[in-house]
Amino acid sequence: xxxxxxxxxxxxxxxxxxxxxxxxxxxxxxxxxxxxxxxxxxxxxxxxxxxxxxxxxxxxxxxxxxxxxxxxxxxxxxxxxxxxxxxxxxxxxxxxxxxxxxxxxxxxxxxxxxxxxxxxxxxxxxxxxxxxxxxxxxxxxxxxxxxxxxxxxxxxxxxxxxxxxxxxxxxxxxxxxxxxxxxxxxxxxxxxxxxxxxxxxxxxxxxxxxxxxxxxxxxxxxxxxxxxxxxxxxxxxxx
Amino acid sequence: xxxxxxxxxxxxxxxxxxxxxxxxxxxxxxxxxxxxxxxxxxxxxxxxxxxxxxxxxxxxxxxxxxxxxxxxxxxxxxxxxxxxxxxxxxxxxxxxxxxxxxxxxxxxxxxxxxxxxxxxxxxxxxxxxxxxxxxxxxxxxxxxxxxxxxxxxxxxxxxxxxxxxxxxxxxxxxxxxxxxxxxxxxxxxxxxxxxxxxxxxxxxxxxxxxxxxxxxxxxxxxxxxxxxxxxxxxxxxxxxxxxxxxxxxxxxxxxxxxxxxxxxxxxxxxxxxxxxxxxxxxxxxxxxxxxxxxxxxxxxxxxxxxxxxxxxxxxxxxxxxxxxxxxxxxxxxxxxxxxxxxxxxxxxxxxxx
Numbered sequence: 171x172x173x174x175x176x177x178x179x180x181x182x183x184x185x186x187x188x189x190x191x192x193x194x195x196x197x198x199x200x201x202x203x204x205x206x207x208x209x210x211x212x213x214x215x216x217x218x219x220x221x222x223x224x225x226x227x228x229x230x231x232x233x234x235x236x237x238x239x240x241x242x243x244x245x246x247x248x249x250x251x252x253x254x255x256x257x258x259x260x261x262x263x264x265x266x267x268x269x270x271x272x273x274x275x276x277x278x279x280x281x282x283x284x285x286x287x288x289x290x291x292x293x294x295x296x297x298x299x300x301x302x303x304x305x306x307x308x309x310x311x312x313x314x315x316x317x318x319x320x321x322x323x324x325x326x327x328x329x330x331x332x333x334x335x336x337x338x339x340x341x342x343x344x345x346x347x348x349x350x351x352x353x354x355x356x357x358x359x360x361x362x363x364x365x366x367x368x369x370x371x372x373x374x375x376x377x378x379x380x381x382x383x384x385x386x387x388x389x390x391x392x393x394x395x396x397x398x399x400x401x402x403x404x405x406x407x408x409x
Numbered sequence: 410x411x412x413x414x415x416x417x418x419x420x421x422x423x424x425x426x427x428x429x430x431x432x433x434x435x436x437x438x439x440x441x442x443x444x445x446x447x448x449x450x451x452x453x454x455x456x457x458x459x460x461x462x463x464x465x466x467x468x469x470x471x472x473x474x475x476x477x478x479x480x481x482x483x484x485x486x487x488x489x490x491x492x493x494x495x496x497x498x499x500x501x502x503x504x505x506x507x508x509x510x511x512x513x514x515x516x517x518x519x520x521x522x523x524x525x526x527x528x529x530x531x532x533x534x535x536x537x538x539x540x541x542x543x544x545x546x547x548x549x550x551x552x553x554x555x556x557x558x559x560x561x562x563x564x565x566x567x568x569x570x571x572x573x574x575x576x577x578x579x580x581x582x583x584x585x586x587x588x589x590x591x592x593x594x595x596x597x598x599x600x601x602x603x604x605x606x607x608x609x610x611x612x613x614x615x616x617x618x619x620x621x622x623x624x625x626x627x628x629x630x631x632x633x634x635x636x637x638x639x640x641x642x643x644x645x646x647x648x649x650x651x652x653x654x655x656x657x658x659x660x661x662x663x664x665x666x667x668x669x670x671x672x673x674x675x676x677x678x679x680x681x682x683x684x685x686x687x688x689x690x691x692x693x694x695x696x697x698x699x700x701x702x703x704x705x706x707x708x709x710x711x712x713x714x715x716x717x718x719x720x721x722x723x724x725x726x727x728x729x730x731x732x733x734x735x736x737x738x739x740x741x742x743x744x745x746x747x748x749x750x751x752x753x754x755x756x757x758x759x760x761x762x
Contacts, residue, residue: 220632246634258629260622266755271622274615276634281419281615289417289758301755324633 171234173198173359174219174328179228181211181218181383188214190383192228196328201360203370203391206380207403212363213255215380216330219361220252221245233327246276251326255333255363257313261306265297265316268305269323276324288323295319295349311342315349322353329353331362335369347372367395379403417757421613421750429748440598444581444591452594456662458704459597463655464677465684465696466604467648472682473691474612475644476624478531481538482652482678484522484545485515487671489653490660491549497567499554504563504571508596508657515653516646518545523645527638539674546672560667568664593662600658604651605749608693611647612751616640683721687728689735693749698737 172195181189188211196202204212217223219230221242230238237245260268269291273284292298295315300308305316314334321329331350335343347369354360354373364370370377370391377394379387381403387394394400444452464482471477489511496507526537550558568574569585577588611617622630623637630637656677660666670676680703688699706724710717732739741747 222628222632242631243634243636246632252632254629254632258626260625260629262625263618263621264752264754267618267621267753270753271615271618271630271635272633275619275622278634281618285417285419285755289755292755293759298759301760320633 171198172196172231173200173233174361175229175231176215176219177229177231179215179218179230180226181214181223182226187383189218189225192380192383192385194378194385194388196359196361198327198359199357200376201354201362201374203374203377204361204363204380205365205367205370205377210380211383212380213332214383216252216332216361216363219245219330220250246324246326247278249325249327250330251276251321251324251328252330253314253317253321253332253334257310257317259305259308259313259316259320261304263305264302265305265308265312265319266292266301268316268320272320272323273325284323287325291319291322294352295322296345310337314338315346318346318349326358328359328361331360331364333363333365335364335366343369415757415761417755420754420756421752423747423750425746426748426750437598437602441595444577444594449587449590452590453662454704456590456594456597458700459594459601460655460659461681461684461703462601462696462700463597463604463651464681465688465700466601466608466693467651467655468678468681469685469690469693469696470608470611470644471648473685473695474608474617474620474624475641477641477645478535479526479538480535480674480678480682481522481526481540481542482681483672483674483676484518484538484542485649485652486656486659486677487542487549487668488518488545489515489656490666490671491552491555492653493657493660494555494561494563494666497563498561501567504568504661505573505596508654508661511657512650512654515656516650518653519646519649522649523642527641527645542672542674546668549672550668556667558668560665560670562666563661563664565664568661571661590662593658596658597655600651600655605693605697607647607651609749609751611644612693616643617751618753620644683725685735686725687735689737689739689741692735692737692741694741694747695735695737699735702736 175195176192179189179192192215206212214223218225221240225238229236232248232250237248266288269288270281270284273279273288274281292301295318297312297315297319300312308316318334335346338346343366351373362370362374374391376389377391378385379394379400386403387397387400468482471479492514493507493511496502496510497504522541526534526541529537555561568589571589571592573592574585574588577591578585581591619635619640622635623640627637660671684699684703685696687702689695706721710720728735734742
């Protein structure tokens, strides 16, 4: 049984079809990459999965249950964790407190129970030395790492990553890939939107291509990259 | 890689907070026995300071922590006071019991008021709460058995027979009216301590962090499983209950009520906002500093009539311009001192090797 299933999902902003009859599913433990040009509706798709936006038509199922009408916080409790494309830290809390609130509210545990898991996530994401700094004072790399760390703190079964590698140097990107891979190795299902293809291809088993809100291809990365339709639309290469 | 020999732990207490806890305990003890050595007029001043402190802490909880800037707190003061009057005059309850009725009535009012006001954002929320207060004032002014628009007095027999007055009279050798003042003062002290304790406990809990997360970024807070609406509703109800309770207490001591006084936006909201803003919004220490300054200014300027209000306004503006975090906020950011710390610091593990 798939952990995530979208069934003929549609969303319009006025006359614009941002999500047009999207159907796909993700198996438990899988890592799926989503690519597509700017404005293809990738982040919108995430918002429909997390409940930050409501679908106009279709069905979203998570872990065997229909979550189409469920509010975001309930989906978080069910096991959907996400990062935001533009990092949204709680700026007046420290890095550690950002994780504590996510861990205690997201997995509904007592505060005393989440100290160790939060500290371990900070070590894993390379933020431990900044644990007691205000999140508002972090640089871009750390903000992106905090997005990832905070999503992890909610103890998700499915982790949605929205362009966490954009704007990073090659070395930073490489260490981020290692982190994501180690998270995936613990059994967390990952859906990752990314423009940095080599980062994506180092982790995912399948790629999904989105254009004008439509799924135009889904399959193994090498097949997708070889497909002429994808090369034309996404990479802008005339074939 | 560091060895994980030292376990992780969270630290909240600071040296200043430990010292403060001791001093605060001493102040409370000194306050408890104050009726023995302080004259009645001073007790009445302290009663005023303590009740304004409760109002300020309640408003600070709403505006400073939950981002709900209400200018309609007089609805809860007034309704709490009137519910207490109704309890004493109509139901012949002991004023002490009737005070609880005041708190409950205010919390009950908060349910429909919140339902209405929570649909509004920012400045519209503020205006909405004021509208609610005006409506409640107009409705209460129609209540003929409680004096309608001109108001009424608590029967002296009821307050003098209040629970504990006998004991206080014999214990301190004072007249009945004075015994009522002493009991009101003790209740105000109790309520002030309980309010500060409640707010502090809330902020130290995971719900306090959740409130801060909603204030910083509502969308991200929802994505990590925070129920922003429920949290705000909880804070709104708590604040209404405390405000109603202290409103009832204030009017047990005043023993005379009218709709215009009990639902006064100046007395129960404007002064309270002034206290919180000059002291430092979003801190527990701020309202304590603010209420002392407010009391000092009132004593100093009370003889100057309307100049007094102008001066208060001017001082408020100057402080907002030059110390937007209030006097306590300014002091805390300069010195790093926190008397009631809520910051959670991670210690141990690789941070200590």
